[in-house]
Amino acid sequence: MTASTELDRLCAELGLAEVPASWRATWNLTATFDDDMPVLDPSWVAAAGQAIGLEAEATRALGDAASELAQRPGLIRLMRHCHHELFVAREPAPGSWPTLPGTSAADRLFHALVLLSGWPRLERRHRARGIPSDITRATLADFAMRLREHQRKHGQWGLDAHGWLSRHFRDRIYQLGRLQFETAGAEKTVHVYQDDDGEVALLAAPGSAFRADGLLASAFAGDAPVAFTAALSIDAVRIVGHPFDRDGLVRAEPIVLDARRWRCVLRPGDPVLAVHITAYGPMDDAACSASFAQALDFFPKHVPEHPFAAFTCVSWLMDGQLARWLPADGNIVRFLRRYHLFPIEGADATQHFERIFGGAVDLATAPQATQLQRVLVAHLRAGGRWHRGGGLILRGG
Ligand SMILES: CC(C)(COP(=O)(O)OP(=O)(O)OC[C@H]1O[C@@H](n2cnc3c(N)ncnc32)[C@H](O)[C@@H]1OP(=O)(O)O)[C@@H](O)C(=O)NCCC(=O)NCCS
Numbered sequence: 001m002t003a004s005t006e007l008d009r010l011c012a013e014l015g016l017a018e019v020p021a022s023w024r025a026t027w028n029l030t031a032t033f034d035d036d037m038p039v040l041d042p043s044w045v046a047a048a049g050q051a052i053g054l055e056a057e058a059t060r061a062l063g064d065a066a067s068e069l070a071q072r073p074g075l076i077r078l079m080r081h082c083h084h085e086l087f088v089a090r091e092p093a094p095g096s097w098p099t100l101p102g103t104s105a106a107d108r109l110f111h112a113l114v115l116l117s118g119w120p121r122l123e124r125r126h127r128a129r130g131i132p133s134d135i136t137r138a139t140l141a142d143f144a145m146r147l148r149e150h151q152r153k154h155g156q157w158g159l160d161a162h163g164w165l166s167r168h169f170r171d172r173i174y175q176l177g178r179l180q181f182e183t184a185g186a187e188k189t190v191h192v193y194q195d196d197d198g199e200v201a202l203l204a205a206p207g208s209a210f211r212a213d214g215l216l217a218s219a220f221a222g223d224a225p226v227a228f229t230a231a232l233s234i235d236a237v238r239i240v241g242h243p244f245d246r247d248g249l250v251r252a253e254p255i256v257l258d259a260r261r262w263r264c265v266l267r268p269g270d271p272v273l274a275v276h277i278t279a280y281g282p283m284d285d286a287a288c289s290a291s292f293a294q295a296l297d298f299f300p301k302h303v304p305e306h307p308f309a310a311f312t313c314v315s316w317l318m319d320g321q322l323a324r325w326l327p328a329d330g331n332i333v334r335f336l337r338r339y340h341l342f343p344i345e346g347a348d349a350t351q352h353f354e355r356i357f358g359g360a361v362d363l364a365t366a367p368q369a370t371q372l373q374r375v376l377v378a379h380l381r382a383g384g385r386w387h388r389g390g391g392l393i394l395r396g397g
Contacts, residue, residue, distance in 0.1 A: 006031070013074045015101040023081070026089065030081040035088065037080065039117040040070040048119050052140040058147045061157035062116065065109035075106055082114040086166055087121050097162065111162035112147060118169040125171045129302045138175040139168055142278055173276070176298055178283055179291035180276040183306045185269040187314070187390050189216065190342045191232060192266035193239060193257060200394060201257060202340050203241030204230035204250050205268060210242075210343075214249025219347040219387060228252050234259065247320030248341025248389045265394060266309050272392075273299065273306075275313040277335075279355075285334045296395070311393040314344050316351040318389035325375040332372070339391025349386040352376060 007027045011019060038044040042063035049059030069075050085091045100107040126136045146161040159165070167173045173182040189208055193201045204210070209217035212227040230250065232241040239257040242250050266272070273295060277283055292311065299308060320341050323333050353360050356376055357367065363381065368374050379386065 010074050010077060014078065016098045017101075019098055022091070023085075026085065026091075027081060029089075030084045033080055033084050033088070035080070035083065037076075037083065037117060038120070039079075039113050040066055040076065042066045045113075045116065048116055051123075052119065052143070053137045054144050055148070058144060058151075058157060061105065061147075062109055062112060065105040065157075066113060068104060068106040069110070069113060072106060075100075075110065079110070079114055079117065082111075083117045086114065086170065087118045090170065105157070108156060108158035112143075112159040115143065115159075115162060115165055115169045122169050122171055131174070131302050135174060135176065135298075139173060139180070141175065142168055142180070145278065145280075174298065175278070176294040177291035178277075178280070178287040179295075180278060181291075181295045181299070181311075182274040182276060183303060183308070184272055184274040184312070186266055186272045186310065186392075187312060187342070187344065188268040189344065189390070190244075190266075190268070190392070191241070191264060192310070192340075192392065192394065193262045194265045194394065195257070195262045198396070200340060201255070201262070202244050202342050202392065203232055203239075203255075204244070206230055206232040206241075208250075210250045210252075214245070214247075214251070214343065215347055215387060216343045216345055218345045219343070220385070221346075221348070236260075244340070244342045246341070247323075248318065248343055248391070249320070250343060266392070270310075271306050271308045272310045272312045273308045275311050277315070277317065283331050283335060285331060288331075288335060288338075292393075309395055311395070313339060313391045314388065315391075316349075316355055316386070316388050318391040319352070319386055320389065321379065321384065321386065322375075325379060326371065336391070339393055342390045342392065344388060344390045347387040347389060349388075351388050352386045 004024055004027070007019065007023060010016075039048075045063045045066045046059055049062060054062070069079065082097065097111070100110050123136065143165050146165060147157060147159055150156075150158040150160060167182060173180050189205050191203045191205055193203065208230045209226045210228055210230065211217055211219060211224040213224065217226045230242045231254075233239075237259050239259050239262055240254050242252065243255050244250055295311070299306060317332060317336060318339060318341055320336070323336055326333050356372055363377055366373065366377050368377065376386065
């Protein structure tokens with residue numbers, strides 16, 4: 001049987017509407033892939049759940065799903081393939097991996113078990129790096145949180161965030177105190193310069209198209225025309241480019257830097273640490289400072305192959321307008337003000353709504369329980385728009 005025929009039959013059997021196109025080429029590689037799959041054994045799942053600090057109820061649900069999965073050859077075949085893609089071939093994050101339409105425990109927790117199947121490799125990698133086991137457990141607490149979130153939302157154990165969590169299980173993200181840090185490449189929209197006195201200037205990447213409001217042309221699904229396209233010219237004497245203002249919006253008027261005093265310290269794709277904030281309650285300013293300090297110590301020691309030049313954050317939290325609506329001494333504004341802001345591709349307010357209301361809401365009936373919920377609505381009612389943005393802190397300060 002050819003690889004595609006077997007894959008097509010499996011898709012039909014499992015009710016999968018679509019699989020990633022790349023699987024047509026890689027499917028036959030895993031036909032004979034015979035990695036040890038202890039995750040099919042519920043007693044192994046119980047021990048792994050305990051090792052990573054999962055709550056007992058979640059571990060039991062995963063164990064039940066594993067028992068069921070072990071009786072379903074089609075799902076086992078799919079699991080071998082997913083495991084190989086994630087942990088052996090290390091293909092890109094599976095944001096678009098198919099969700100199983102079935103409703104049994106094995107269907108709902110299939111991706112969670114695929115992730116857990118990577119635990120032995122992750123544990124070996126972390127120990128080889130000398131990473132303390134409490135950091136491994138803290139990092140995987142996000143897995144526990146997402147499982148619990150699904151249970152709370154749908155009344156059943158399951159997992160939606162497998163693409164995101166594949167970063168944790170593939171040794172790309174670490175929870176260091178309040179914040180998470182991910183090894184990543186710098187955003188393609190910005191070039192960063194620094195002068196002899198340590199002053200920093202962010203300049204728009206050449207060729208980036210901007211709207212009149214200072215956002216990239218792709219913001220809000222491109223609902224405004226392109227106002228200008230950024231240029232960046234550099235010679236022995238002058239660097240001429242378009243800077244971003246305090247709110248992270250581009251200025252059409254270029255600035256000129258003295259090339260003898262300013263040097264480029266970050267280009268698109270250079271190694272950075274992307275900062276993420278989990279929903280573990282408030283993000284106290286002192287706790288954030290401690291996390292950044294911990295990252296400066298941790299990465300050179302444990303992940304030396306990633307000589308990051310900056311911390312970056314792409315988030316609704318990097319919307320400079322928040323600083324006009326929320327108190328300057330609040331956690332959100334203090335966090336925002338640590339960064340130099342810049343615009344990102346495809347910026348819109350979707351994430352604001354997701355993180356503040358749990359999804360899209362009608363403004364007339366949106367909950368108004370917190371200050372942030374109130375200002376989100378007030379700004380929109382006043383004719384404003386919220387947009388996600390990017391932020392950057394150079395490693396040296
Ligand atoms: C990021 C986060 C930790 C900030 O919370 P915080 O430390 O409480 O922030 P602040 O103290 O500045 O909050 C100011 C006000 O906004 C409210 N607020 C903060 N985050 C809120 C949220 N996600 N939803 C609703 N209200 C929120 C606070 O309750 C406070 O209002 P109050 O005084 O009426 O209680 C929080 O928003 C959160 O957990 N978000 C989910 C995770 C997330 O968005 N991560 C970034 C992903 S890109």
